[in-house]
Amino acid sequence: MSEVKKTVAGIDIGSRSIELVVLENGKVVDSRRVPTTFDPLAQCRLLLADLPDLPMVATGYGRKLLVDGLPERRMTAITEIQAYALGSHHLYPEARTVLDIGGQDTKVIALSPAGKVLKFEMNDRCAAGTGKFLEFMATALQVPLPEFGDFALRADKRLQINSMCTVFAESEATSLMARGEKAANIALGLHLAIVQRTLAMLRRVSDTPPFLFAGGVAHNACMRVLLAEALAPPLIIPEEPDMVGALGAALYGRQQPAG
Amino acid sequence: MPTPYDEMWEKLNLDLQAHEGLLAVLGKFYGDIYLTQDKRLKGMEYLDFVLSEVHGLRIKELQEAKAQSRKIIGTFCVFVPEEIILAANGVCVGLCAGAEIGKEAAEKILPRNTCALIKSFVGFKLARLCPFIESCDLVVGETTCDGKKKAYEIFADYAPVYVMEIPQMKNACDRDLWKAEIRRFKDKIEEITGNTITAEKLAAATTIVNDRRRALQRLNRLRAASPVPISGRDVLLINQVSFYDDPIRFTQQINKLCDELEERVKAHQGIVPENTPRLMLSGCPMAVPNWKLPYLIESSGAVIVGEESCIGTRNTRDLVEEKGQTVEEMLDALADRYMRIDCACFTPNTERLDNITAMAKDLKVNGVIHYGLSFCTPYATEAFKVEKALQAAGIPMLAIETDYSMEDVEQLKTRVEAFVEMVR
Numbered sequence: 001m002s003e004v005k006k007t008v009a010g011i012d013i014g015s016r017s018i019e020l021v022v023l024e025n026g027k028v029v030d031s032r033r034v035p036t037t038f039d040p041l042a043q044c045r046l047l048l049a050d051l052p053d054l055p056m057v058a059t060g061y062g063r064k065l066l067v068d069g070l071p072e073r074r075m076t077a078i079t080e081i082q083a084y085a086l087g088s089h090h091l092y093p094e095a096r097t098v099l100d101i102g103g104q105d106t107k108v109i110a111l112s113p114a115g116k117v118l119k120f121e122m123n124d125r126c127a128a129g130t131g132k133f134l135e136f137m138a139t140a141l142q143v144p145l146p147e148f149g150d151f152a153l154r155a156d157k158r159l160q161i162n163s164m165c166t167v168f169a170e171s172e173a174t175s176l177m178a179r180g181e182k183a184a185n186i187a188l189g190l191h192l193a194i195v196q197r198t199l200a201m202l203r204r205v206s207d208t209p210p211f212l213f214a215g216g217v218a219h220n221a222c223m224r225v226l227l228a229e230a231l232a233p234p235l236i237i238p239e240e241p242d243m244v245g246a247l248g249a250a251l252y253g254r255q256q257p258a259g
Numbered sequence: 260m261p262t263p264y265d266e267m268w269e270k271l272n273l274d275l276q277a278h279e280g281l282l283a284v285l286g287k288f289y290g291d292i293y294l295t296q297d298k299r300l301k302g303m304e305y306l307d308f309v310l311s312e313v314h315g316l317r318i319k320e321l322q323e324a325k326a327q328s329r330k331i332i333g334t335f336c337v338f339v340p341e342e343i344i345l346a347a348n349g350v351c352v353g354l355c356a357g358a359e360i361g362k363e364a365a366e367k368i369l370p371r372n373t374c375a376l377i378k379s380f381v382g383f384k385l386a387r388l389c390p391f392i393e394s395c396d397l398v399v400g401e402t403t404c405d406g407k408k409k410a411y412e413i414f415a416d417y418a419p420v421y422v423m424e425i426p427q428m429k430n431a432c433d434r435d436l437w438k439a440e441i442r443r444f445k446d447k448i449e450e451i452t453g454n455t456i457t458a459e460k461l462a463a464a465t466t467i468v469n470d471r472r473r474a475l476q477r478l479n480r481l482r483a484a485s486p487v488p489i490s491g492r493d494v495l496l497i498n499q500v501s502f503y504d505d506p507i508r509f510t511q512q513i514n515k516l517c518d519e520l521e522e523r524v525k526a527h528q529g530i531v532p533e534n535t536p537r538l539m540l541s542g543c544p545m546a547v548p549n550w551k552l553p554y555l556i557e558s559s560g561a562v563i564v565g566e567e568s569c570i571g572t573r574n575t576r577d578l579v580e581e582k583g584q585t586v587e588e589m590l591d592a593l594a595d596r597y598m599r600i601d602c603a604c605f606t607p608n609t610e611r612l613d614n615i616t617a618m619a620k621d622l623k624v625n626g627v628i629h630y631g632l633s634f635c636t637p638y639a640t641e642a643f644k645v646e647k648a649l650q651a652a653g654i655p656m657l658a659i660e661t662d663y664s665m666e667d668v669e670q671l672k673t674r675v676e677a678f679v680e681m682v683r
């Protein structure tokens with residue numbers, strides 16, 4: 001690669017939010033987030049409005065939408081698997097297993113020491129075990145989502161919630177409440193259910209530490225504690241866990257020949 | 260729109276209105292997936308034609324055969340020895356169905372968690388949309404997976420069903436059972452056609468079917484070239500059409516197509532650049548018009564160079580030995596050849612693992628995509644073993660489980676694209 005200044009952008013269009021990272025000579029010079037809403041394309045236009053014409057790489061479930069919808073931009077696309085692999089390896093070259101829990105899907109990626117994807121699995125067929133599930137349950141327990149993790153950590157006992165289906169879990173939670181169970185205990189039970197499901201998926205793909213936990217759900221304190229408890233240390237959590245995909249996309253753009 | 264076939268379809272008791280809708284959808288689907296391809300072989304025009312006439316000209320041919328008192332025998336599995344049918348001057352048609360048709364009706368008489376293939380052939384029958392089933396004098400089922408085995412019991416209320424017993428293992432006693440089953444089948448076919456199967460007729464029939472296998476083997480050798488000279492979609496289509504086209508005409512046409520392919524390979528011409536990732540499909544059969552996954556793969560920057568499936572190499576890999584002189588010797592040869600089929604319904608089924616690994620190496624693939632229909636236990640379970648075997652050989656595998664619906668296309672696309680990025 002030449003030494004000339006190279007600026008690239010990565011955009012991760014997820015089901016809940018859209019993230020943007022701009023890299024200049026490998027340094028993050030800008031990073032932003034907007035909610036996805038029902039019109040992701042309009043949100044992207046807004047997000048990119050003041051950016052000059054620079055090479056961009058889109059990832060996430062809306063990547064195609066962006067490539068087709070913004071023909072005026074120099075835009076390529078990669079999958080979120082590739083993006084999270086690149087981003088994770090860049091931030092923490094030692095990471096060997098990436099767990100990403102986003103708004104509507106969960107991914108596990110096994111990485112080689114050189115950062116190459118060895119194997120991956122995604123669950124994107126139902127909300128069970130994803131950020132959507134947590135959001136739903138937080139609403140049911142009337143706790144603001146950003147506080148849901150801390151709220152659950154105040155539990156004094158570990159309840160078993162058996163249903164992972166969002167609808168059934170809610171009715172299970174409701175009947176526990178009716179029996180007088182503390183809301184915090186129920187919240188912890190719901191987090192435990194997600195962790196169990198996530199671990200099963202994770203172990204199918206890779207059991208190699210260090211583990212890196214990314215995606216929006218990595219902000220949740222209870223998920224962090226429970227996963228750290230279950231997995232071989234250290235559990236790496238990036239400072240901005242939901243920017244990893246956008247960063248990876250931008251890094252991909254950096255590797256591409258200029259043009 | 261009236262067609263020259265309306266009267267024939269009406270006689271076959273098809274639901275004309277729904278049938279017209281089906282053909283329209285099929286035509287559109289075919290146009291999008293097939294006719295948009297670049298650098299297609301001239302020889303594919305034959306396949307385009309056959310497919311466009313799949314419910315027309317071919318059905319007319321079947322009616323003409325019937326008028327000459329030939330019998331039409333439908334099958335659902337590559338275990339049913341076509342040679343026997345042809346030797347009795349019958350016509351054999353594959354009835355496997357690859358479209359989500361009559362699903363609700365099928366779900367009234369079958370459990371919902373039945374694989375799409377079974378639901379589809381039942382659905383086609385209940386919705387009166389398949390002129391092939393309606394033309395059949397006999398429909399041959401077989402005891403392979405539990406889903407099919409039990410579905411035939413129910414299907415027997417709607418069509419004349421005969422069931423062959425397929426062994427589950429490959430010991431000497433299983434081979435004996437299978438030989439006895441072939442003989443019983445021969446008796447049944449002789450009875451229904453009124454023709455005696457002589458050594459001469461059976462030898463001729465064996466050559467016809469072997470010739471078709473040889474043509475498809477030739478196709479598979481040629482398509483393996485680099486750069487890849489024909490799309491995987493096209494090869495899948497050829498394999499699909501082999502199940503209901505006239506075997507002699509089909510073989511001629513495929514050999515012609517292979518001549519063209521040979522030229523292309525010599526000229527080092529490909530349909531995609533040489534460095535395009537080469538993938539192989541493995542698993543459940545993909546019946547017409549189930550082109551969903553191949554299309555997805557080939558529009559994700561990869562090319563398919565092999566199909567390890569019953570609508571693929573499992574049906575064409577082995578020939579029947581043609582040395583036998585007597586009917587008995589020929590039946591032995593048939594029994595031996597069909598016992599080599601490595602379907603996941605068998606236990607253990609280590610041949611399949613060896614065959615997949617060998618094929619993947621031969622074809623120099625970058626990866627294998629294992630295709631399972633939802634609720635197909637035999638293939639879903641075996642996928643774990645396939646993955647292990649491939650892993651040991653250093654070949655990455657992606658397991659996909661899906662059905663005929665289009666609901667999951669976006670999710671599948673992400674998986675397939677990520678796999679292509681990974682193996683590139």
Ligand code: SF4
Nearest residue numbers: 335336337403569602
């Ligand atoms: S997969 Fe097995 S049961 Fe199905 S057609 Fe092939 S051999 Fe028959």
Ligand code: SF4
Nearest residue numbers: 374376404406543635
């Ligand atoms: S795909 Fe599987 S479940 Fe369906 S008929 Fe074939 S073997 Fe049976």
